Amino acid sequence: MPVGERNEAVTVVGAGLVGSLLSVFLARRGHTVEVLERRPDMRREVIDAGRSINLAISTRGLYALRQVGLEEEALRHAIPMRGRMIHPPKGALMYQPYGRDDSQHINSLSRAWLNKFLMSAAEATGKVRIRFRQRVSGADLDQGVLTVVDEATGEERREEGRVVFGTDGSGSAVRQALEKVPGFESTAETLGHGYKELTIPPGPGGAFQMEKHALHIWPRGTYMLIALPNEDGSFTCTLFLPWKGPVSFESLDSPARLEAFFEEQFPDAKALIPDLTQAFFARPTGSMVTVKCAPWNVGGKAVVLGDAAHAIVPFFGQGMNCGFEDCTVLEGLLGKGGDWETLFGELARLRKTNADAIADMAVENFVEMRDSTGNPRFLLEKAVEKVLLNTFPGEFVSRYSMVSFSRVPYRLAYEVGAIAGGIVSELSEGLTRAEDVDLERAKRLIHERLVPFMKEH
Ligand code: FAD
Structure with a gap:
């Protein structure tokens, strides 16, 4: 069916950041969208939004939000970060502005807030239905068939006959189904580092205990700590550390070692994290992966976007921005009409080389952040x-x-x-x-x- 035809029903797998925004774009083009999301509704139940608590949104992501009239509200909840604040092991802090002046800044935003906001915006179009606790467990994309498990009842069913958009993140089930397509290639490189999130709480009266308008970095060679501000005066810190080795998640195996390590390497941060030991040992350690794959589509039947197509490591703050830009490009192509197969092929042609480039820049930026910034x-x-x-x-x-x-x-x-x-x-x-x-x-x-x-x- 030509994509210009209004009211065609399509399926989006994953109501994360990209899937929710994509649904808004598709609905505005007249499509009826069913979204299958494996998690419960985070607007009704307190669940971990997964991965980072906050993230940086910049020009590409904001532009996509602007296209659907959501930028202004998002910026109301964002904290501008105008530069990097470097915390050396000893001595004074150093500040490096990000742009030529303060107007060039990135913005710290709560992942959970943004995800909820986008889900509600999608539903508010009247054309999007998000079905929670619905996990796609497999697919025969050539035949346009999805296997879906209802996580509430454990029942499995088949859904067919709709164009599928896979926005189910870095471990994408839709991408795994693409792997059965002849000629499909995919690589997933995990980083030798993991990450752990810690919190600097607000000071008295909700005050920020460090410079509010900066992304804080404690560069230490093979590892680093960073911190981004939150609306409530707190900071979310992320410790990036090798999995194994002399200074690693493996070596920090007792409260005494952890405390000594923070005292030596991050004394100013340590003084601001009252529950360091408890949080460090209670919270999960995240892993990071770079996914590259091709092709991104099965004819006109299915396509992957966002992390499902191109997961990248977080050191340029661009994973979501890049996924949102996929939506902007898709929106431009939807405006041209034509059939889905042509559109998906064109989307991949325009995006794949760029997604690969930011994936490589993100890995390079890791070295810059942890090693060179100091x-x-x-x-x-x-x-x-x-x-x-x-x-x-x-x-x-x-x-x-x-x-x-x-x-x-x-x-x-x-x-x-x-x-x-x-x-x-x-x-x-x-x-x-x-x-x-x-x-x-x-x-x-x-x-x-x-x-x-x-x-x-
Ligand atoms: P996800 O956000 O992973 O969403 C996927 C959705 O699909 C989820 O809701 C999931 O529950 C659902 N799902 C998964 N499998 C299934 C299934 N089988 N069936 C049904 N539903 C399913 N990016 C930035 O732009 N700026 C940053 O500052 C930034 N910081 C980051 C920091 C860290 C530590 C990490 C790990 C990432 C960071 N990123 C950042 C990257 C960003 O988080 C991702 O690029 C972004 O979340 C991708 O969105 P997505 O919707 O494609 O995938």
């Missing part, structure tokens, strides 16, 4: 980058600003970012202060290397 040379280069961003607006661009503050395709951001990074590195050679950067030389390098590349693309 290093004086890195700080100097960041300062030089800021001088160039301000002196050559529209000509000089950085990878971070393209990824976080623009909708330039990720692939382009990756390539242009590498050229820009090379220029910064050359200009920083032998410098001790960013203000002394040779602007004439900078202008020459930017015009020789960056401007032609950007014109070509």
Whole structure:
């Protein structure tokens, strides 16, 4: 059936962040949407929203929300983070702004709030029905068949005849069903690090106990701690640590070792986490995975989007942003009409290379965050980058600003970012202060290397 036909019933698997937003887009195009979600309704029952408690939303994610009129309300609940606050093991804090000025910032938002908000927005269209405790356990996508288990009764049934959108996250059952399609390829690389969430509670009267408008980082080489602010004055801290090794989740096996480790490495954070030992040993340790797969669709019968198609590690704060951008691109294609098979093929053609690029940048950013952010040379280069961003607006661009503050395709951001990074590195050679950067030389390098590349693309 041509996608332009209104009222076609479709199925979305997974009412997470991407599935819920996707349902809004599909409903606005006239489709009737049935969403199958394995968890109970988090608006009625207190359940763990899974993974991170809060996350950073930036330009790409906000743009998708704006398209369906949800940006303003989301921003009312968000806390702008204008830069990184670096906490060295000893000595004063260091602040690095993210953009050329405060208008360029990322935003900390509660995952649970956003997920509930999007589910309600989907239902408010009048065309979306979310069925909770419905787990897809298998599928024959070629035949358009889903096997669904009702988690409340344990009964299994078949659902068929509808186009399927798999937005069921990194462990996607829909993607696993795609694996049966001849020629399908998929890789899942788990990181040698896990993560644990801890909480810095609000101070007296709901006060923030650290700088509110920053993403806090304690870079320590092979591991790090980060913290993002929450609306109630608390911070959610995430400790990223190797699974095994001399300093690892394996080695921190007793309260005494844990306390000593925090005292030595993160003394300021330790002073603010009253229940450190209890929380550390009670809370689960999360794992992180990069998933790449192709193709993303089975003809016009099924497609995967969001983490189901491209789970990435969280170090660029882009997983959800990238999934929301999938929805923006899909929306553009829905506007063109045509059949589902053409649309899904085009979606994958436009998105796959970009999803792969942000996946690779996210892994690279892990090294930058845990290793380099505390290093004086890195700080100097960041300062030089800021001088160039301000002196050559529209000509000089950085990878971070393209990824976080623009909708330039990720692939382009990756390539242009590498050229820009090379220029910064050359200009920083032998410098001790960013203000002394040779602007004439900078202008020459930017015009020789960056401007032609950007014109070509
Ligand atoms: P999910 O959010 O995983 O949702 C999948 C949904 O499908 C869930 O509701 C699940 O219950 C349901 N489901 C799963 N299997 C089935 C099944 N078989 N049948 C029915 N339903 C099913 N991204 C950012 O943009 N910014 C950040 O700052 C950021 N920080 C992060 C920090 C951490 C520690 C982690 C782990 C991730 C972070 N991310 C961040 C990435 C972000 O969480 C994901 O990219 C995003 O959640 C993907 O949304 P999704 O809807 O595709 O998948």
